[in-house]
Every structure is written in structure tokens, then in C-alpha cells.
Amino acid sequence: MASGNIIVAQSGGPSVAINASLAGVLAAAMNNDNYNTVYGSVYGIIGVLEDNLINLTEKANEDSSFIDTLKISPAMYLGSCRYKLPDYEDDDAPYAFIFNQFAKYNISAFFYIGGNDSMDTVLKLSHYGEQIGSDIRIVGIPKTIDNDLCVTDHTPGFGSAAKYVASSVLEIAHDTFIYSVPSVTIVEIMGRDAGWLTASSALARNEYSPAPHLIYCPEVAFDKNAFVEDVRKMLTKYSNVIVAVSEGIRDKDGNYISASTAVNDQFGHSQLSGTGKCLEYLVKETLNIKVRSIELNVLQRCAAHIASKTDIDESFLLGKNAVSYAEKGLSKCMLTVTRTSNAPYTIEIGTTDIKSIANKEKNIPREWINEKGNDVNSAMIEYLAPLIEGETNVAYKNGLPIYLPVGHLSSDPSDRKDY
């Protein structure tokens, strides 16, 4: 193939590992004679549409630690977007513009790192490219803490988020076990539709701590009465009960368990309450016990100081492989991870047609959740355990982790320094 340049972009929600894939693309391209400059598109595909590109090759040449620090920095170095391309049959203007941009910058490969919605963009660009007979490789690199992409064994970003969730639940258990007063602690975990991250709280269990004592995922319809009964029963065995619950649990009719369903009648406006708060009030009301709810919130996806080394290394490797697959001519695809063995844990990296990924979702198999729907079983634990293994070596300065600033901010620091 003739040598050319690369554009890479990031999209969707942040994660701890998405910059590792970006670093992998950059590292591989700089070691490959068929590729010259790697451009980063600011704010996802928007950067291509607005001609807002960062020369990443230049950055890496200027700073020898750039790639290593990028690899362990949280969120998107290039910024993100939630932009959905129109169908090109309805409106092909953005497509024509994007492929003009590709020509202008002599692009031979475009990489999009993201989750489900981002793969929709990869699919649409692939279709359009095919239509106009373009030979530019369009490749998706997976990323989502939700772990809900099909075909791939798991997704970059998930392992680190799972490690954060499990560590936090363990530390919350220590915090809770010190009092003799019985208590219930509800930990609300991200995952609107898939319970993978909530399930990973089970990794917190060890020889002295059974926490979380109960786990509720959105894959099983949530029953308020059964939940109260589960907690009541657990309190007969344990003084301090910790419950892991997905933000996305729904009742059998598909209604989210939030203020509007469980608390509204008694406490008023539903907007004030998330799932954890809702269960907190439910427990208080029914069991009259000390209860607290904790929302792990965005730290699940940005606490890079406790990233999983397995996750970061795999994400980096996916980025590198994306470049070599593109060079070999693969396009209209997403990189995938196949688990070849669980003990010892080994994987193979491959690709899948983008059509098998975009706009589809992977949920927890029902048989990995126990019959009552209040815990996960050993198959789930075996699947999860290798993904949180290993620690990255985050360096610290002045007591804080050293990360790379978000790229588009550092490119115009004058705008940001006057505080």
C-alpha cells in the first residue's frame, strides 16, 4: 500500500483505558513505514467536521514520555462527543465533507475508539466509503466500562472500572464493619442496561468479608418485596449488610426503580432520588434500621490511579493491532478480544464485521446470576477475576497522580490559566 496518514478519534463516555488504545495506535503507527503522521480529531468525529486536528506524532516526538503518560491518563485526551451521523441516504453532506477531509490530509486509515454509538459511526462511514469506492480503512476500537459490546469477550475500560468498584466495596466494608450497631449500606453502581460492573462488586469478597452480601443487576426484574425480604434475612446472619445495586434495575413492567416507583407516594418529587437513595428509603421505611446509600458515580470510569494493568495493557495492544490490521487491508470492522484460556488467562486479538457490533448489546447470561436474582455465581466470578489483575505504575508529583492534560485544553492554555 502507498504510505499515508492516520486520523484517530475518541467518542462516548470516558474511561480509564481509552487513552491506552490511543497510545497504542500512535506507538504502532510511529514504528510503521507505511504511516506518516497521526492526527487526533478533537471531540470525536466533530474534529474532522470542524477541521480541529492535533498532530500527535509531533507531540510524541517533542516529549519522549508522551506515549507512556498518555497510556495511563484517564478520560479522552482528544475530548469526546455524542454526535450521531445522519443516514447518508437522507443527508450525505457530512460524509462528503469527512471524505474530503480524509483526502486533504492524505488519510489512509481512520480509527474510532468508543462504545456502541461510536461503532454506529464506524458502520455508517464504512458504508459510505464502500459506496464511493474509497480504500480508506475504517476501523473501530472498542471501549466501554459497561462491557456491553457483542462478539468481544470484554471491552477495554471495563477491567479498570471493575477493579475500582471491587476495591471501593472492600474499603466500604472495612468502614462499615467497625460498629456493633446493625446497618445496611446500598452501593449504587453504573450500568443502565447491563449489570457487568455491578456484578464485579462480587470480586470484593475475600476470606474475611462476604460483602457485597446481595447483588442486583438489571438483567433480572427487581421486586421490592423480595428485596426487603432478602435484606431482612441477611441481617439475621450479618450485622452490617452491604448491597450492590445497578443504577438500571427495573421492575417486571420495565419501570426503573427510582423515586417515582418506590418513594414517590411518601416522599414527593421523584427527580431527587436515584436508585440507591430509593432503596435506602425503602429499607429505612420497612426495616427501621441504620441505612446509608453510596453512589460510586463518575469515579468508576476516571479513577486512573487504581487502573487494572491487564486492562491498560490490552487496550494498548488493541490500538497497536488496529494499525497492523488496517495495514493488512482490514476495514469496516471492530477489534475484538477472544479469551483462549482462563487459567492461565490468555487472549487473542482479532476483528469482527462492524455490522455484528453496531447498535447491539450484550447482557449478562441469565445462568451467571443465581436463581433468586440476588447474587452472581461462580461462572461470573471466573470470568471477571482475570480482568482486574495487576496495577499500573502511576507516578505522583506533589502527592497527586501525574496525568496528561486533555489535549485540546493544553493546546490553548492561555484560556485556562487565569484562576
Next chain:
Amino acid sequence: MASGNIIVAQSGGPSVAINASLAGVLAAAMNNDNYNTVYGSVYGIIGVLEDNLINLTEKANEDSSFIDTLKISPAMYLGSCRYKLPDYEDDDAPYAFIFNQFAKYNISAFFYIGGNDSMDTVLKLSHYGEQIGSDIRIVGIPKTIDNDLCVTDHTPGFGSAAKYVASSVLEIAHDTFIYSVPSVTIVEIMGRDAGWLTASSALARNEYSPAPHLIYCPEVAFDKNAFVEDVRKMLTKYSNVIVAVSEGIRDKDGNYISASTAVNDQFGHSQLSGTGKCLEYLVKETLNIKVRSIELNVLQRCAAHIASKTDIDESFLLGKNAVSYAEKGLSKCMLTVTRTSNAPYTIEIGTTDIKSIANKEKNIPREWINEKGNDVNSAMIEYLAPLIEGETNVAYKNGLPIYLPVGHLSSDPSDRKDY
């Protein structure tokens, strides 16, 4: 002095450093011929009243890594309590019982590790001991993430909590800066009466991130209109504004800023809303912008995997010094830290009469907060910066930090294993 035994106990809220002081007491006593066995009292002073003691010397002899792992484990190894002794003039029965226990176990020194309420117990036991002519040393060892004890420059546990708060705000900033859509993020931080921990969020600032853009501590009366104006103004300069706010902020009449004051009229029941949620709704209502609130919650005080080495080392040293001070005859006192230099950071350990500590509180000096009351100034930053320096070497197993189980649980594991 004649050789004797030690009882040590922990009380109040958990922290990341309180076990380091316990480890210090144990390490020093085991190296001191004047002391034989160190007993740990389970659930604070309650353990003495209920004759529930753990032989810590035995534990350390059985396991050579016991003291080192104890030093970096979160929350109270011995469990905690919120028990307040009655005045002995009103009821001296518990006092008589406690000093009987001391005699029974041949105790020559009693150490209580805790915050304000715990020092009240030290004061009362000291008074009673004086009254009955006891020569048992009664010594307090400070601990509180709130940093609100008088005389001592700062308190063990605070530095680690401050490091967690600053790191989290930095990581939240990365998470927030990736979108081009303007937003406001409210971070609610612990501290009912003193704003030290909220102020420590300022350490998150670096050359690329001005977050938190605004800081509100309970030391200054909170004005809703001024707050909205502050945020509005900040949004003209910055696209993504992060606000650090203490859970304990109050208006000029002393009312907490929670649902009941700011949100109640429109949104209903006050119990559903904390300070962060309240400000979230206030911003949404007045500025009509994307807004989110994050409550850092108990992880501030239990995330031992990101403890401050300075904090852990000082806490250990305070425990060690407590033993040598007791040996020298000091009693009715609390250990203190005096800062002898800020750059380089050096401290001296001393003691102060327990009367100057118990039931008193230390707030942020008004001059360390800016005139408008929406930020801290450089004197505050200089004070805080050394306290979060350094990282401990927490070991990991199966991807999770290795901690010591809470002692009273591990002593009866059969009760805990059947999940």
C-alpha cells in the same frame, strides 16, 4: 516504673491512618521492657466494659507482617464506638468497673485513639484516675479526617483524606473536560463544621486544570444568590466548572443548605436531598445548564490504597511516642504535632493537657479563605500541601489491596463465612 500491660482502643469515625497509630503503640510497646502485653479493646471503651479484649502482642508474634499490614489497613482494626461516659459525679459505676479491669489486667497505660468525643473519654478517665490516686497513664492519640482538634498542627487521618479528595477532584476534572458542552459539577465533601477537607480540594489544581473553580466551606455563611452569581461568572471563562462544597455549609442564620432551605418549596421532601443535590437543583433551576452532583461519601475516610505516606508515617510515630511519653510518666494528655518548618516540611511531636483539647473545635482561620468566601488562598495551600505527600506501598492480591481484617471479625470467622 514497674512493668505492666497496656490497653489500647479506637473510637469515633473511621480513617485510613487510625490503624497506623495502633501499629505504632504495638511496635513501641513490644520493644520496651517496661511493657508486657498490649491488649486491644474491641469497640472502643465498650470492650473494657464488656471484657472484650484482643491480645495484640500475641497476634504480632504469630504473624511477622502483622504490624506492617495493620499500618496501612483502613478503618479500626479494633472496631469503634460512639459511647459517651457519664459524669462520674452522677454515676461512677462504669469508672469503678474500668479501673477494676485495669487492675485485673495489670494495666499501667491506657491509650485512646480518636477525635473530639474520644478525648472527652480521656479527660473523664483522667479526672477519675486523679480522684482515686491511680498512677495509670491515660493518654489520647489524635485521629480525625476533619482536622478540627485544637493545639495540634493537624490530625492523623486528615492528610490521607485530603489526598483522596484532591486526587478525586483531579480525576473528576479529567472526566468533565472532555465534552464541549458547558457543564457544572458539584462535589460534596465531608466536614460538618470545619472546612479543612473541602479546602484540600484546592490541591487538585495544576498547570492545566483550575478545578475546583469555586470552594465553599462552612466557616463562611453561604449565600445562594452570590453562589449562583459566582457560577454564572465562572461559566463565562470556563466551559466546565467544578465546585467543591462542604456538606456543612449554612446560611447567615445558621440553617444548613439542604433540601429544606433551597429546594423544599419546589421539590418536596427535604430528606431526599443532601447539600450537593441541593446546589445541583439550584444551578439547574437558575442557570438552565447541564449539572451533576457527586458525593465523595465514606471513601474519603476509607480509601487506604491512596493514603498519604506522610500521614501514615506520622500516625505511626504518634503511636510510638505515646508509649515513650507514658513510660516517662505523662498522663491526662493528648499527643500533638507541631510544624517546625514548612519547606522543608518538618514536625515535632509533643503533648498537651487533655483539657485544652476535649470538647473544643478548630476551624479554618478566616484569613485563609478569600474575601468573597468562594475560594481559599495561598496560606491555606502552603499549609495543606505537605500533608498529602508520598504514597504507601499497599500490596495487591487478585487485583485488590491486601488489608488486615477487622480484628473482632477475624476472631470469629465461622460466623462470617457462609455466604
